[in-house]
Amino acid sequence: MNFKNIENKSIRQAFADSLFELAVKNPQLYVVDIGLRPSLYLDKFALRFKSRFIQAGVAESNAAAVAAGLASSGKTVFLTSFACFSPALNWAVIKQSICYNHQNVKIIGSHAGLMSADLGATHQMLEDVALMRSLPNMEVFAPLDALEMAKMLPVIAHSQTPSYLRLPRPATPLVYKKALSFTIGKSQLIKSGKDITVLGYGPILTQLFSEDFDKYSLDIINCSSIKPLDSEIILKSIKKTKRCLVIEDHQKIGGIGEAISSLILSNGLKCKFVHLAVDNNFGQSAQNYFDLYHHYGLSPLAILQSLKSLLSKK
Amino acid sequence: MILLPTKKSHPLSPLSRQLRLDIFEMINTAGEGHIGGSFSSIDILISLYNSGIFNFDKDHFILSAGHLCPALYAVLAYVGKIPREELLTYSQFASRLQGHSNLDTPGVEYASGALGQGLSFAAGLALGDKSRHTVCLTTDGEHNEGQIWEAITFANKYHLGNLINIVDYNGYQIGGSTEQIMPLGDLASKYLHFGWTVTTVDGHNLYELEKAIRKAKTSSVIYPVCIIAKTVLGKGVSFMENNPDYHDIKKLPDNKYLQAKNELQKY
Numbered sequence: 001m002n003f004k005n006i007e008n009k010s011i012r013q014a015f016a017d018s019l020f021e022l023a024v025k026n027p028q029l030y031v032v033d034i035g036l037r038p039s040l041y042l043d044k045f046a047l048r049f050k051s052r053f054i055q056a057g058v059a060e061s062n063a064a065a066v067a068a069g070l071a072s073s074g075k076t077v078f079l080t081s082f083a084c085f086s087p088a089l090n091w092a093v094i095k096q097s098i099c100y101n102h103q104n105v106k107i108i109g110s111h112a113g114l115m116s117a118d119l120g121a122t123h124q125m126l127e128d129v130a131l132m133r134s135l136p137n138m139e140v141f142a143p144l145d146a147l148e149m150a151k152m153l154p155v156i157a158h159s160q161t162p163s164y165l166r167l168p169r170p171a172t173p174l175v176y177k178k179a180l181s182f183t184i185g186k187s188q189l190i191k192s193g194k195d196i197t198v199l200g201y202g203p204i205l206t207q208l209f210s211e212d213f214d215k216y217s218l219d220i221i222n223c224s225s226i227k228p229l230d231s232e233i234i235l236k237s238i239k240k241t242k243r244c245l246v247i248e249d250h251q252k253i254g255g256i257g258e259a260i261s262s263l264i265l266s267n268g269l270k271c272k273f274v275h276l277a278v279d280n281n282f283g284q285s286a287q288n289y290f291d292l293y294h295h296y297g298l299s300p301l302a303i304l305q306s307l308k309s310l311l312s313k314k
Numbered sequence: 315m316i317l318l319p320t321k322k323s324h325p326l327s328p329l330s331r332q333l334r335l336d337i338f339e340m341i342n343t344a345g346e347g348h349i350g351g352s353f354s355s356i357d358i359l360i361s362l363y364n365s366g367i368f369n370f371d372k373d374h375f376i377l378s379a380g381h382l383c384p385a386l387y388a389v390l391a392y393v394g395k396i397p398r399e400e401l402l403t404y405s406q407f408a409s410r411l412q413g414h415s416n417l418d419t420p421g422v423e424y425a426s427g428a429l430g431q432g433l434s435f436a437a438g439l440a441l442g443d444k445s446r447h448t449v450c451l452t453t454d455g456e457h458n459e460g461q462i463w464e465a466i467t468f469a470n471k472y473h474l475g476n477l478i479n480i481v482d483y484n485g486y487q488i489g490g491s492t493e494q495i496m497p498l499g500d501l502a503s504k505y506l507h508f509g510w511t512v513t514t515v516d517g518h519n520l521y522e523l524e525k526a527i528r529k530a531k532t533s534s535v536i537y538p539v540c541i542i543a544k545t546v547l548g549k550g551v552s553f554m555e556n557n558p559d560y561h562d563i564k565k566l567p568d569n570k571y572l573q574a575k576n577e578l579q580k581y
Binding site: 057059062063065066070071072074092093095096100 | 426
């Protein structure tokens with residue numbers, strides 16, 4: 001893959017740095033950590049804001065309800081863990097104690113998707129978007145790159161709604177030259193074309209920024225606000241292109257592709273539609289996620305094939 | 315040891331009868347509801363809400379076992395948070411009084427139903443609001459839930475001396491006795507080993523309950539307090555007492571309804 005001098009940067013690190021900055025300004029900002037402080041780069045936070053760093057141990061259910069209780073006392077609470085543990089192990093607690101009780105907790109699910117390559121199936125969380133977007137009162141976000149992360153976090157922290165933030169493990173390509181503003185419920189058109197609308201969230205979308213795709217005229221929309229979804233920009237683009245490719249490092253079932261296909265159908269649009277995602281399957285270990293993306297049909301090659309099929313007359 | 319007066323002489327005893335009747339009518343009108351636990355926990359709630367211990371403007375109350383809400387609704391109606399006639403809308407369509415407690419009901423601070431979460435929520439609240447007391451009501455059956463034990467260890471770690479967990483220990487849960495379904499063993503000793511202060515009381519003796527809650531609110535600074543209230547499932551109606559069939563009921567047949575009402579009026 002030929003990236004055009006794109007450097008890699010850790011979204012996780014950007015999250016930790018932004019959170020630290022927010023905590024300096026906001027003395028009501030708390031972290032409830034589920035025993036993964038070093039993995040979320042929260043050492044600096046824990047050292048500086050000792051009384052605002054609550055270590056709940058690897059007990060996801062308790063931690064989620066503790067976070068809700070803390071939030072009900074007026075704090076802004078970030079609940080930090082891996083996506084495969086939180087929201088996976090504590091979903092019913094998030095439903096009742098956070099969403100149903102209207103508690104302003106920000107759930108951080110790191111190491112999401114096949115990108116946690118070597119860790120294998122148990123750690124490659126591929127169902128988190130499905131779990132979280134189905135919950136009333138819950139908003140769902142996934143940044144494209146580290147710069148968007150930095151723009152996104154203050155907005156999420158300021159919002160009074162519970163939200164889920166999906167983070168990848170590895171350092172990933174920096175797409176934005178300078179960060180655009182982030183607005184809940186708004187998507188960014190990061191590349192503009194006329195033939196095919198490409199939709200997705202998170203760093204998997206950065207694969208489209210290789211030279212291999214230069215010959216295609218693509219509308220690439222970064223759906224970092226997974227819920228609420230920016231239906232306006234999506235429908236506008238598909239009305240123009242009449243071809244839609246959705247790509248996500250997640251199960252097909254319950255993913256953003258389902259949300260988008262429902263949007264298309266309920267608005268009476270006719271378009272060709274391809275959804276690239278993990279299809280009713282578990283992940284597995286690999287030394288890098290490119291091998292996994294190739295195996296599960298999410299690689300640049302698979303994307304190229306999908307674009308060709310969308311452009312074909314059939 | 316100072317002997318407390320007999321429980322029947324307590325000034326709140328008539329309330330214990332009146333609110334049992336309110337719960338009974340509420341559940342019978344709805345045609346279903348968790349009556350056994352509501353009768354076992356009502357004296358705990360009366361002690362908390364009506365003896366002047368609980369400060370509505372200052373303290374927090376978290377009902378972890380949401381199915382006990384008929385007892386909570388009865389108390390909230392008595393203290394004027396909701397109109398008493400509204401009790402008869404319990405669990406009906408569009409009622410504020412849902413089948414498990416929710417935030418639409420004035421005076422309800424935590425919406426519950428799935429067991430085991432409330433103690434964690436109460437611990438978070440106690441941690442975030444140290445100037446006040448947070449009182450939580452759980453049940454013995456609820457201690458099947460692993461999350462309860464996570465919360466117990468957490469409260470100990472963070473020295474939540476302002477957290478009080480009252481366990482409505484009636485010995486039964488849906489489908490049988492707690493000892494059959496999942497033996498709890500010596501619960502008091504378990505709490506002690508987890509770093510809590512523990513006291514065990516007769517959960518239908520308003521003097522004992524009041525004394526234990528008052529002491530928990532005034533004495534402890536570091537240790538969270540567990541009050542194990544030994545209660546009787548279905549307390550007040552002979553055929554419901556210690557009978558897990560009355561964990562929840564469908565509408566009673568006329569003869570049972572009359573017998574129960576008669577017994578409650580004499581309670």
